[in-house]
Amino acid sequence: MTATTTAPLTAGTTRSARGPSPRLRAWATRAPLLPALIFMIAVTQLPFVATLVISFFDWNALYPKARHFTGIDNYRQVLTDADLRHSVWTTVLLTVAVVLASLVLGLLLALLLDRRFRGRGIVRTLLIAPFLVVPVAAALLWKHVLYNPEYGLFNGLLHYVGGPQPDWVSNTPLLAVEASLVWQWTPFMMLILLAGLQSRDQQQIEAARVDGAGDWQIFVHLTLPHLRRYLELGALLGSIYIVQNFDAVFTITSGGLGTANLPYTVYQSFYQAHENGLASAAGVLVVIGSIVIATFALRVVSSLFREEVSRA
């Protein structure tokens, strides 16, 4: 949208303007951008470079004098340490399970909300609400109010039907964390997919219906292909946020019972164990994982973005 509409303006003004040299004018155009750019580089890129450097040192904060260069030793240790390897696995499991489950649920909800019915606005608002609870508060809600084996709501409701009274967090710790995250992230997926559904070409759907296509055929052959990139976008943005999740793991299980994911492990290894070098190496590994996801994410965002640009 922007490329086509703004280009003529710039061209027009450069030609008509007189006075300062082109170079000066180029800098005048750039000037509004510089504060934000410099700020971002200073606050996000420099610390990462520092992390990278520290990751090559054997450095325990409790013994600062013993700090020395160890090459890739930290990485070797992170990758061979059973606990850390387990946390890599937990991170993958947590991310994939939450993203897939909330994507499927989000799609079903978006399809339900895409049709007209009485009170649609209210239902939409009810469905968005879980996403707007502070993450720590949501995790506390699940941990104490819903999961509590003695007086939690789940066991309370099971009581009515004479069901069992499981200790949810102890029996299925990872699933307990995942369920609370799915509850929070389904609205996010629903919103993105609903926007996708509403940008469908209605004429095309009408034409297909006139040609005798049924609901299911329209869904499989028209809706799903159109939604593909919205599904990808939801999956990738969701992955970026959930790979980094700290709040739910920290609150519901405090990283215990085999639920420690990489962000929690990084937090623990420097905040509690003071292993700066190891924590940095684990942090770098999280970044490498994110870069893999992010490369795909950027591709999806940029293809949607280009479509918007060319549509205008």
Place this chain on the structure above:
Amino acid sequence: MNVLRRGGLGLLAWLAGIVFFLPIAWMALTSFHSEVDAATNPPSFAASLTLDGYREFFGSGGGPSPWPALANSTVASVVSTVCVLLLALPAAYALSIRPVRKWTDVLFFFLSTKMLPAVAGLLPIYLFAKNTGMLDNIWLLVVLYTSMNLPIAVWMMQSFLAEVPVAVIEAARVDGARLPVILARVVAPIALPGIAATALICFIFSWNELLFARVLTGVVAETAPVFLTTFITSQGLFLAKVCAASLVISLPVLAAGFAAQDKLVQGLSLGAVK
């Protein structure tokens, strides 16, 4: 048949909405119960209502008062949001209305910083703060939250400013209007709802943040989410208090989220979905 099916799907949508909202409704109801009524099995739906949970939360029972934490969160969220707007607005202008060369590359650089996980820079930031005496200082969080939200804001704002028709700007220029006038009279009215939504979303993310706040603050600068972490371990009968606390601390986010509802998708998808 068709009418019946349509009615059935509407009912299903309502059911889904209620199921998703149920935990929040239950949290709200429990927050108004006494501690004894809150901890029964089966649950007491019709127990008498009381404000004890809220009184407890606000420190009447001798516990720590949540007001300093709420004040810290307010400062961190509001000031960082203002900083984000001050930095993002000119940047978005230079990426949409009067774009620099290779503006898409710059836009994607901003996005890529958002994909760098917070843990990647946490340790150096912690060490830096420790050595410069900035630990437990709310202004450090302001700087970090600004950097956390700036890429989102630049992306959102870029897409909102790009909606201002160039012909209108050009017409104003031909009429002899100068840049400040154009910005105030032409650009602002069209872009204002988008700017407001951007601000609300930045506010939400700052208010919610836990990892940085947990690592970098202590007794003085602790934020509301850090205050909530004191409820992680059970303290006897405290459900009503937990519910009251969670609800009070979530209220600003719920309010901001519903206010920005229409632009929420665009913001959360970094402007990729309109």
